[in-house]
Amino acid sequence: MANVTPILTIDGPVGSGKGTIAARVARRLGWHLLDSGALYRLVAIAALDQGVRPGDEAALIRLTKTLDIEFSQEGGEVIATLDGLDVRKRMRSPETSDMASQVATIPGVRAALKERQRAFAEPPGLVADGRDMGTVIFPDAETKIYLTASVEVRAQRRHKQLKEKGESVNLSRLSRDIEERDHRDMNRTVAPLRPARDAIVVDSTALSIDQVVEKIIALMKDRSITD
Numbered sequence: 001m002a003n004v005t006p007i008l009t010i011d012g013p014v015g016s017g018k019g020t021i022a023a024r025v026a027r028r029l030g031w032h033l034l035d036s037g038a039l040y041r042l043v044a045i046a047a048l049d050q051g052v053r054p055g056d057e058a059a060l061i062r063l064t065k066t067l068d069i070e071f072s073q074e075g076g077e078v079i080a081t082l083d084g085l086d087v088r089k090r091m092r093s094p095e096t097s098d099m100a101s102q103v104a105t106i107p108g109v110r111a112a113l114k115e116r117q118r119a120f121a122e123p124p125g126l127v128a129d130g131r132d133m134g135t136v137i138f139p140d141a142e143t144k145i146y147l148t149a150s151v152e153v154r155a156q157r158r159h160k161q162l163k164e165k166g167e168s169v170n171l172s173r174l175s176r177d178i179e180e181r182d183h184r185d186m187n188r189t190v191a192p193l194r195p196a197r198d199a200i201v202v203d204s205t206a207l208s209i210d211q212v213v214e215k216i217i218a219l220m221k222d223r224s225i226t227d
């Protein structure tokens with residue numbers, strides 16, 4: 001059955017720019033936004049706080065099912081709360097990132113997050129960014145983008161982003177972390193990162209964020225999904 005709500009999915013690896021691009025496209029279209037990575041990050045933070053090991057699948061699935069989370073907007077920024085606490089500062093730390101990609105390999109954790117993600121599809125439309133938006137969560141989405149870029153450029157972008165947040169991370173360590181996470185995300189048995197068969201692949205290595213945003217908006221206009 002076709003989606004009643006139009007959906008644009010943007011999948012891609014770490015640092016491909018999809019988070020920023022999805023947020024900008026959603027704002028331009030006046031559509032809702034789903035940052036699915038934030039859900040995995042919140043599971044990771046809860047697991048770290050509760051001392052649950054990445055190998056303890058049963059405990060992680062239990063924790064995911066009972067996760068008390070909320071998203072709100074403040075001046076264009078999305079604030080994630082976990083058990084009523086603002087965890088914004090911890091969302092993108094290397095520790096959280098690493099744990100998130102580990103918990104994301106567990107099928108029961110992914111299954112427990114499925115309906116939460118689908119519930120974001122509300123009129124007038126949804127822009128969903130992640131790894132499996134076009135392949136698993138919204139397979140009927142009208143427009144699917146797979147955003148990619150070279151590892152070097154992605155590491156530099158992430159480095160800049162963390163620096164702006166006052167976090168100091170070594171660039172070569174960041175490259176290594178990114179390659180490790182890419183490998184894990186692309187080779188897991190459940191919902192591995194790959195372009196959907198009907199996805200449009202956009203390589204953003206030589207493109208600015210603005211150029212990618214314009215490209216996507218133009219594509220939506222071409223397809224008469226927006227005016």
Ligand code: C5P
Pocket residue numbers: 014036037038040041097100101102104129130131132133181185
């Ligand atoms: O996109 P972001 O970097 O915030 O995602 C954090 C981690 O969550 C990723 O490395 C990936 O392992 C996992 N993830 C996923 N499926 C998604 C979104 C994120 O497996 N749809």
